[in-house]
Amino acid sequence: MAPTRDRIVGAAEHVIQELGLVRATTKEIARAAGCSEALLYKHFRTKEEIFLAVLLERMPALRPATLRLGARVGQGTIAGNLEELAGSAIEFFRRTISLAGGMLGDPSLLNGFRQMLAASGGGPHVPVTLLASYIREEQRIGRVSQDADPDAAAALLFGACFHRAFLANLVELGPDDVLVHELVRTLLTGLTPR
Amino acid sequence: MAPTRDRIVGAAEHVIQELGLVRATTKEIARAAGCSEALLYKHFRTKEEIFLAVLLERMPALRPATLRLGARVGQGTIAGNLEELAGSAIEFFRRTISLAGGMLGDPSLLNGFRQMLAASGGGPHVPVTLLASYIREEQRIGRVSQDADPDAAAALLFGACFHRAFLANLVELGPDDVLVHELVRTLLTGLTPR
Structure with missing residues (x-):
């Protein structure tokens, strides 16, 4: 036992x-x-x-995925690396969002959690920071545009995965892998015509 | 009274x-x-x-903002139009996320809410759809790259705003307007070097 x-x-x-x-x-x-x-x-x-x-x-799915990503700078395609992380992120958020969201409905629980996070230096922003570091490293070696803001790029991709997990609790959605592919493709190409 | x-x-x-x-x-x-x-x-x-x-x-901040956006196709800059919407979205999510998140912590409440949404056809995915429609219209008149996926672009921008409002409940963050500017700029330029 x-x-x-x-x-x-x-x-x-x-x-x-x-x-x-x-x-x-x-x-x-x-x-x-x-x-x-x-x-x-x-x-x-x-x-x-x-x-x-x-x-x-x-619910340890996200930390290994961000660590793997950090070891991939300059290797494989950026699209492939980001898609793998985004897939892990959606899976992680789907499993944790009831817990994370539920805390928002209880100020005393939320406050206790804020204090624990502040003391530990951890928290839900850490994976975003790790993704931004990966993008910054790819930028340093010229695989990502010098104009791009790595923090903003990480916020866009993680945010879309997080929101997706939230929406999945409320409405019917299509398959995740199709979305992940299009999220990464659009983030890489941008909206401005070339 | x-x-x-x-x-x-x-x-x-x-x-x-x-x-x-x-x-x-x-x-x-x-x-x-x-x-x-x-x-x-x-x-x-x-x-x-x-x-x-x-x-x-x-908490009616989001609907007027998405309707205004729909009337702006071909007008002003896309960056300006998207920044204004993103600012409204963050403000809206900051006000509503305790309510939205709290529901995830209570399966019976969540189930009641799902059923109401299914019956009404409304829900948290509707503003994302309206943003995607705006981007699709700008694409039709050539102001957005033909390669971009409007649904993915809308999911990236809204997702980042939603996640931001969530993180703000748990950790200290910088000013929203700086983030919004960089989110939109990075979404427009993309990560791939030109």
Whole structure:
């Protein structure tokens, strides 16, 4: 059987998926983990800490993808590299957006999360920064236009992936891979006629 | 004094801002509006209907901006037209994202909202479609590259604005107008060297 802490994090992930963040109380999480609330609080000080552990430990799809991208400067096509990252980003956001969005509906939870992020230096802006670094490196070796703003380019691509995951919760959409291909192609060519 | 229905919608907006969507119960909303819950239910069948009224009636910044944009085909600069829309979009998303995000944390609320959207034909994808239509019209008259995908371009710009509003809830960011300028400039020029 998994160690208690892992069991609690896994149970929390399950409860969030089933009941939503709003109803994912420590009581429900303890019940799903088959432990007491007292034991739960031996491993985590607050509910926010459990949610952060779910985000960091159960939904790790994005960090490997941004690290892989950083190792690809000057290799393959930029289109291929960006498409792979965008695919991972949409998958990651689809899995995490209920958790991330749900926090916005609860100011006290949001505040606790802001403080944890400020203390850790981490947060949802970090992958955008890593994507911008990759684009800046490609720019340095001449594969990206000197006119382009790498931070803006990263914000456009990540933003589209994030918004896509949000929309998917509310309306029916076409397949992701078609979108990813067109997002990257349009970002590379730009709108101004050549 | 405002008619009861307006007072309820205004009270709901206030309660959502103060307590978050999670704690914005009909009991709290009725108390803030100075009416009984019974009276509240004479005007709205469900809490979802009140939230939808808040979205549609109290946060109307985006529709006028997309309509203005549609009237600007072939006029001014594309950069100027897109910057104005992006500015309105960020402002709109900043005001609405707690409400929109909060719904993702509550599957029953989200489901009610999905059904209302499906019945109305409206939803958060509509402004993206209107932006895509504007870009397609500019493409038709030769001001946008024939290679560009208007739907992808609209998804990139709106997505960046939406993600920005989300990040602003969690981490400190620079000024919006600088970002908007760079987003539009990068979308127009593209990343591929000319």
